[in-house]
Amino acid sequence: MDKSLNEIMKTKWMYLNEDELKFYSLGIFIECICLSVVISIILNLLFKSDFMLCMSGFTIVSIMFTILIYKRDFFDEKFELFSPDLLQGTNQGLILFLFVSSFLVSWGFFCAALKYGLYNAIAFSLAVCFPGIFLLLRRNVYFNENNNSFYDGNGYHPLFHWVLGITVGSGPLGVSLTNFLKDMFVKGSFLNIDLISVVLALVLECFVLSPDVANKILPFELKRIDGMKKFILISLGLMMILLLFNMII
Numbered sequence: 001m002d003k004s005l006n007e008i009m010k011t012k013w014m015y016l017n018e019d020e021l022k023f024y025s026l027g028i029f030i031e032c033i034c035l036s037v038v039i040s041i042i043l044n045l046l047f048k049s050d051f052m053l054c055m056s057g058f059t060i061v062s063i064m065f066t067i068l069i070y071k072r073d074f075f076d077e078k079f080e081l082f083s084p085d086l087l088q089g090t091n092q093g094l095i096l097f098l099f100v101s102s103f104l105v106s107w108g109f110f111c112a113a114l115k116y117g118l119y120n121a122i123a124f125s126l127a128v129c130f131p132g133i134f135l136l137l138r139r140n141v142y143f144n145e146n147n148n149s150f151y152d153g154n155g156y157h158p159l160f161h162w163v164l165g166i167t168v169g170s171g172p173l174g175v176s177l178t179n180f181l182k183d184m185f186v187k188g189s190f191l192n193i194d195l196i197s198v199v200l201a202l203v204l205e206c207f208v209l210s211p212d213v214a215n216k217i218l219p220f221e222l223k224r225i226d227g228m229k230k231f232i233l234i235s236l237g238l239m240m241i242l243l244l245f246n247m248i249i
Contacts, residue, residue, distance in 0.1 A: 102132025
């Protein structure tokens with residue numbers, strides 16, 4: 001190997017050979033562990049979360065990221081991580097990284113919300129994990145769209161919808177799911193108003209994660225930045241309505 005580890009880490013992932021990829025993956029794992037330590041310390045200071053509990057989950061996610069990096073060719077064959085024409089990553093590849101990132105966010109929410117009870121922790125961790133899974137299952141919506149095409153008005157950008165999905169998950173979906181779990185396991189009530197709240201929140205979640213569906217309903221183009229800004233405002237407005245609904249019931 002002619003390159004140093006520093007040179008390898010500065011090289012684009014898609015251009016590394018197999019030997020260089022091993023060192024690159026190791027570097028990524030070390031960076032992920034360092035980030036995990038920082039996040040775990042922050043969660044411990046802000047929410048009194050158990051440091052080792054935080055690190056256990058974040059370490060698993062770090063391993064997931066490392067495997068994704070190291071098995072580049074395998075995942076490229078399955079998900080088309082790179083565009084041979086554009087010489088850069090594809091939306092399908094971005095979605096795969098967002099899928100793994102969802103587990104990172106989910107575990108962070110679990111550790112933070114555990115301070116307020118197990119039902120809160122389970123509900124919010126499931127709610128914020130949902131967007132990554134949903135995007136992965138519907139990745140064909142972004143098929144053959146490169147990441148920069150959004151700015152040219154030619155495609156949807158999964159990152160925007162993932163962030164919106166996380167926002168909805170950490171808001172109305174997480175709140176309604178918490179209330180539903182408490183009703184079901186504490187009060188022994190299953191069919192109640194909180195079930196309706198969960199269904200409405202899931203509908204909103206699926207709506208913000210389905211640009212192809214929203215594009216057919218709304219009178220503006222979601223593939224353009226101005227249309228996406230309007231979509232964000234509408235989504236946040238609907239989210240606030242659902243939060244108020246949860247407060248009223």
